[in-house]
Amino acid sequence: MALNEKLKTIIIKELNLEDMSPEDIADDAPLFGNGLGLDSLDAVELVVQVQKYFGVEIKDMDEGRVAFQSINSLSNFIEERRSA
Amino acid sequence: MRLLFSEKVILDMRIAVRGIGIVGGFGCGIGDLKEALIAGQRTPQMTSLSINNQTIEMPVHLCNTFPVERFVNKRALRRVDHFSRLAVLGSFLALEDANRLQNDHENLAVIIATGYGASKTTFSFLDTAIDYGDACASPTHFSNSVHNAAAAHVSILLKARGPNLTVSQFEMSVPSAFLAARQWLEDKTVEAVLFGGVDEYCGVLGYCWQRFFEPDPTIQMKPLEWNSDSAIPGEGAAFFLLTRDEGDKPKYGFIRNIQIGHIRKNRPQVPEDTFLFLGADGHKFSGTHYALCVQQDTPSAVYTPHYGSFPASFAFDMAIAGLSIQERTIYATPEHAGDNSGLKIVSDQKDLVSEQISCLKFSCEGEFAMVTMSVT
Amino acid sequence: MSSIPPVPVTGIGCLCAAGANLNECMDSLFAGKRKPLPPTRFSSDHQVAYPVFEITSAFPADSSNQRSDILFTAELALVAAKEAIENAGWNREGLKNRQVGVCIGTTVGSAMNNEEFYRSYRSGGNPSMEAITRFLNSNPAKVIAAEFGLTGPCQTVVNACSSGTDAIGLGASWIRSGICDVVLAGGADELCRVTYNGFISLMICDTSPCRPFDASRKGLNLGEGSAVLVLESSDLCRSRKHPARASVLSSGSGCDAYHLTAPAPDGRGLKQAITAAMTACDKTVGNVAFVNAHGTGTPDNDRVESLVLNELLPQIPYLSTKGYTGHTLGAAGAIEAAFTVACLEAGEIPASAGFETPDPELLTTPVKHQTAVNGSIAITQSLAFGGNNAVVVFGKGDS
Numbered sequence: 001m002a003l004n005e006k007l008k009t010i011i012i013k014e015l016n017l018e019d020m021s022p023e024d025i026a027d028d029a030p031l032f033g034n035g036l037g038l039d040s041l042d043a044v045e046l047v048v049q050v051q052k053y054f055g056v057e058i059k060d061m062d063e064g065r066v067a068f069q070s071i072n073s074l075s076n077f078i079e080e081r082r083s084a
Numbered sequence: 085m086r087l088l089f090s091e092k093v094i095l096d097m098r099i100a101v102r103g104i105g106i107v108g109g110f111g112c113g114i115g116d117l118k119e120a121l122i123a124g125q126r127t128p129q130m131t132s133l134s135i136n137n138q139t140i141e142m143p144v145h146l147c148n149t150f151p152v153e154r155f156v157n158k159r160a161l162r163r164v165d166h167f168s169r170l171a172v173l174g175s176f177l178a179l180e181d182a183n184r185l186q187n188d189h190e191n192l193a194v195i196i197a198t199g200y201g202a203s204k205t206t207f208s209f210l211d212t213a214i215d216y217g218d219a220c221a222s223p224t225h226f227s228n229s230v231h232n233a234a235a236a237h238v239s240i241l242l243k244a245r246g247p248n249l250t251v252s253q254f255e256m257s258v259p260s261a262f263l264a265a266r267q268w269l270e271d272k273t274v275e276a277v278l279f280g281g282v283d284e285y286c287g288v289l290g291y292c293w294q295r296f297f298e299p300d301p302t303i304q305m306k307p308l309e310w311n312s313d314s315a316i317p318g319e320g321a322a323f324f325l326l327t328r329d330e331g332d333k334p335k336y337g338f339i340r341n342i343q344i345g346h347i348r349k350n351r352p353q354v355p356e357d358t359f360l361f362l363g364a365d366g367h368k369f370s371g372t373h374y375a376l377c378v379q380q381d382t383p384s385a386v387y388t389p390h391y392g393s394f395p396a397s398f399a400f401d402m403a404i405a406g407l408s409i410q411e412r413t414i415y416a417t418p419e420h421a422g423d424n425s426g427l428k429i430v431s432d433q434k435d436l437v438s439e440q441i442s443c444l445k446f447s448c449e450g451e452f453a454m455v456t457m458s459v460t
Numbered sequence: 461m462s463s464i465p466p467v468p469v470t471g472i473g474c475l476c477a478a479g480a481n482l483n484e485c486m487d488s489l490f491a492g493k494r495k496p497l498p499p500t501r502f503s504s505d506h507q508v509a510y511p512v513f514e515i516t517s518a519f520p521a522d523s524s525n526q527r528s529d530i531l532f533t534a535e536l537a538l539v540a541a542k543e544a545i546e547n548a549g550w551n552r553e554g555l556k557n558r559q560v561g562v563c564i565g566t567t568v569g570s571a572m573n574n575e576e577f578y579r580s581y582r583s584g585g586n587p588s589m590e591a592i593t594r595f596l597n598s599n600p601a602k603v604i605a606a607e608f609g610l611t612g613p614c615q616t617v618v619n620a621c622s623s624g625t626d627a628i629g630l631g632a633s634w635i636r637s638g639i640c641d642v643v644l645a646g647g648a649d650e651l652c653r654v655t656y657n658g659f660i661s662l663m664i665c666d667t668s669p670c671r672p673f674d675a676s677r678k679g680l681n682l683g684e685g686s687a688v689l690v691l692e693s694s695d696l697c698r699s700r701k702h703p704a705r706a707s708v709l710s711s712g713s714g715c716d717a718y719h720l721t722a723p724a725p726d727g728r729g730l731k732q733a734i735t736a737a738m739t740a741c742d743k744t745v746g747n748v749a750f751v752n753a754h755g756t757g758t759p760d761n762d763r764v765e766s767l768v769l770n771e772l773l774p775q776i777p778y779l780s781t782k783g784y785t786g787h788t789l790g791a792a793g794a795i796e797a798a799f800t801v802a803c804l805e806a807g808e809i810p811a812s813a814g815f816e817t818p819d820p821e822l823l824t825t826p827v828k829h830q831t832a833v834n835g836s837i838a839i840t841q842s843l844a845f846g847g848n849n850a851v852v853v854f855g856k857g858d859s
Contacts, residue, residue, distance in 0.1 A: 016162035040722050041163070044223045044663045048212075052220040057507070060678075061663060093559070093613055093639050137584055163720070194715070201618065206573050209658065214579060218504040218657050226658035227721050227845060231570060231618035236846030239717040245732065247713035248848040249626065252570040252618045254599060260615045267633050273713075273736070288572075291581060292592050346611035449606075451614070 003075045006053075014049045015042050027071045035070075043068060050074075056081040092345025094353070097266055098329040101336035101457065103182025105174040105280075106403045108320030108391040109145025113177055118407060122433065125304065125389045125418035128316055133290045142294065142301050144285050145318030145392030149173050155180075156241055163224055164237050167202035167284045171234035172241060174280050174321030179242075182325040184276070191275040193246035193268050194235045196282055197257035199395020201231035204286040234282060246274040255363075255370075255445060257281065258398040259344055259453030266342070269328050280323030281399030293317055305389040307364035308422030308429065310375040315366030318392020322399035324406070333460070336406030340440070340458045347373050347450035355456060357438045359414060360384040361401045363445030365393035373446035383428045383438070389418045398445045398453070405441040405457045412436045412459075463742035466859040467632040468697045468704035469689050471548025473540035473646075474798040476685025476785045477513035481543050485784075485795075486802045489810040490830060494784050496669050496681045502653040510665045512651055513683030513786030531598040533569035536686035536791070537648035541604045544644065548690035549702050552608055558696075561612040561640035563631040564600040564688075565623025565647035566790035570616055573654045600648050604688075612640045617790075621754070622713075622844035623647055624687070624793025628852050629711025631691050641696045646688035647794035655789065656682060662721060670757035670787075671814035672780035673766060673826050680756040683786020687794035689801075697858065704858035706801040709837060712737030716847030722760055727768035729849040730841065734772050737851040741837070748776045749835030750809050752800045753826065754843045755780020756787050757814065761843060766822040777833055779826045783813025793842040793850065800840040800854055808832050 008022035067077035110120035149169035209225035232250040251261035479485035498509030580587035624647030631645030714732030716724035812826035
């Protein structure tokens with residue numbers, strides 16, 4: 001899915017995951033905790049990037065926690081907000 | 085306790101200098117520093133900047149931080165900017181040089197002196213808000229732009245849990261911050277202090293340099309010409325691993341004395357049997373103070389053309405003093421440092437005969453600091 | 461074991477949204493006044509306005525304090541210094557003849573982030589260099605030293621949110637070491653668009669007035685202000701027969717070494733700082749009248765602080781005063797030190813503003829109402845970005 005690929009590219013670029021490529025990120029893999037090893041600062045950075053690239057706002061980290069579970073959950077979140 | 089009356093601050097001490105980590109325009113590490121001092125002044129890089137809709141070139145002593153990846157993997161550095169990388173590199177090099185990199189750092193304090201802090205990232209943060217709107221301002225850039233981010237990264241990577249301090253006092257940043265290093269070692273608050281000075285160059289600084297000084301890009305830095313502006317900006321980090329006297333002979337000797345004062349009230353008291361390193365760096369407003377205070381018969385040297393002009397550069401002179409003590413060698417003042425008649429400037433490399441080296445720095449306004457290091 | 465020598469505090473100056481001087485601030489605190497509002501000195505394009513504690517009162521008292529050549533942060537520092545010096549019974553001539561050090565914490569005061577200049581520079585304009593010159597002239601410690609002709613050690617501490625507390629601890633150490641016989645120690649910071657945007661981007665700001673330690677807390681409100689304490693050697697204090705308002709008994713510091721922005725969940729750095737400070741002054745929990753907590757109102761900070769307070773200082777009343785002042789960053793530790801001394805003198809602490817409902821996750825709660833306090837010492841503590849934790853212990857009078 002094009003949005004998933006775009007999200008992977010954005011995450012790698014904006015969070016400086018230089019040693020990774022999009023193929024390394026599975027669509028349903030957890031982004032935080034043991035997944036990609038992202039942390040709370042990455043989470044708020046991702047909120048800003050989602051706003052910047054897609055114009056979609058994540059109001060607080062309760063919403064963020066749901067949206068950021070995986071690439072799939074994030075792309076669903078964005079699609080839902082965009083069509084609303 | 086005696087009452088004091090507006091004297092300069094004079095503190096005696098015996099602080100062991102066990103490791104030095106340094107990165108500057110000349111390269112990385114005490115080995116590169118020694119080579120540069122022997123080889124003589126190197127031409128700084130030319131960097132472009134835009135002013136009045138024109139692109140001009142100006143010399144800057146820039147450094148790169150690639151060697152930091154020898155100590156810390158890329159992933160762990162992904163959010164660490166140039167300023168913090170300079171600090172991390174300087175810190176790790178100092179600990180490695182002291183053979184203490186693998187130690188437990190539970191009781192290690194981290195003190196960083198900086199004139200301008202993480203200026204590049206400060207502007208990168210502004211870029212994100214200006215380019216994309218306030219709601220898209222980057223939290224990663226913001227958290228790295230605070231002055232103490234470098235000390236934080238150093239502590240996190242080393243798991244150093246002693247007190248952390250970052251001081252910003254322009255040219256007096258290093259001597260001012262050193263007061264805390266001395267205090268924490270004297271009080272036995274900590275076992276060791278990782279103490280360093282860091283400053284980075286950025287485009288805005290270069291632009292301001294042009295606007296304030298309109299420098300001639302073809303001339304070399306001539307810090308001994310007291311009445312001219314010939315400063316060339318630089319950047320870098322110089323770190324020291326400091327401990328109390330442990331009864332042995334630390335390789336870079338001891339820090340024995342610090343004096344802090346103001347030319348309005350007093351003068352630096354240069355010890356009789358010392359070699360003087362002048363922190364003059366090509367700014368005429370501070371140059372005049374050196375002219376007033378440096379005695380003609382005190383053997384002196386100036387090394388600022390090797391690394392350029394930036395607020396935390398006093399730490400570089402301290403590093404060279406440490407190296408000189410280790411090697412029992414006084415390195416030559418660069419050939420083009422300026423007309424030095426009237427001063428006893430060492431123009432050739434020679435043996436260190438005196439037991440002490442004193443590093444002297446004036447700010448443009450007349451604040452001064454002098455740190456004396458000794459072999460024993 | 462013996463304690464380190466106490467360092468008398470002979471004068472205090474304080475200025476923030478709660479008041480133009482320390483007495484006004486304390487009146488506001490005890491009256492429960494707080495009214496954070498959207499910023500008026502700058503605008504932003506966030507969808508929502510985040511309330512801040514701006515100094516909007518006729519600043520500051522008289523116009524002779526206003527200067528166009530220095531940043532507002534440096535002006536704030538000067539105002540607090542002047543109040544403190546007067547409160548300590550010093551005059552300019554008297555101080556000039558002493559070895560006086562200046563140690564001031566700040567964040568904005570040392571940041572070259574003038575947006576107008578930068579926007580013009582970025583777009584190839586030819587901006588006036590005034591903004592740069594103003595920045596170069598605005599190092600808060602240097603500004604105070606220059607104003608009063610002081611030539612002792614000068615230090616601007618840039619340790620983020622613990623700067624003010626750190627500065628007081630460092631200043632006291634200069635007195636104990638005999639480096640100075642007077643130190644002006646404190647902190648100053650102004651509100652600005654850059655920090656406003658920065659903290660909002662970290663998603664740690666509340667869109668309502670902040671609620672430190674409350675179950676529904678959502679984040680902090682930024683604020684601005686300054687405070688300066690005059691610290692003196694005991695000998696000098698005795699020789700000029702000026703009473704000490706309090707004494708700095710000790711300080712402590714520890715680094716989490718955990719994360720750039722989040723505190724260590726186990727609060728290890730704060731525990732280290734409190735333990736070090738209590739050991740150095742050789743006091744016990746039983747001596748502690750109260751704790752002025754950092755209490756920003758962020759979920760993480762308050763959780764960690766509450767955990768540590770419960771473990772190390774159980775049953776000791778504590779409060780956050782940030783509900784009255786906002787988080788004043790580099791000034792916070794100094795403003796809170798000023799409040800701590802005033803409360804020790806009064807034998808009372810105000811309610812912890814913004815706290816209504818206990819959070820079931822937190823094992824302790826701050827005081828909900830004005831509370832009389834007993835005990836000869838009080839603690840003020842700060843937790844900073846980057847993981848530094850700083851604590852200062854004050855004792856009553858000249859201890």
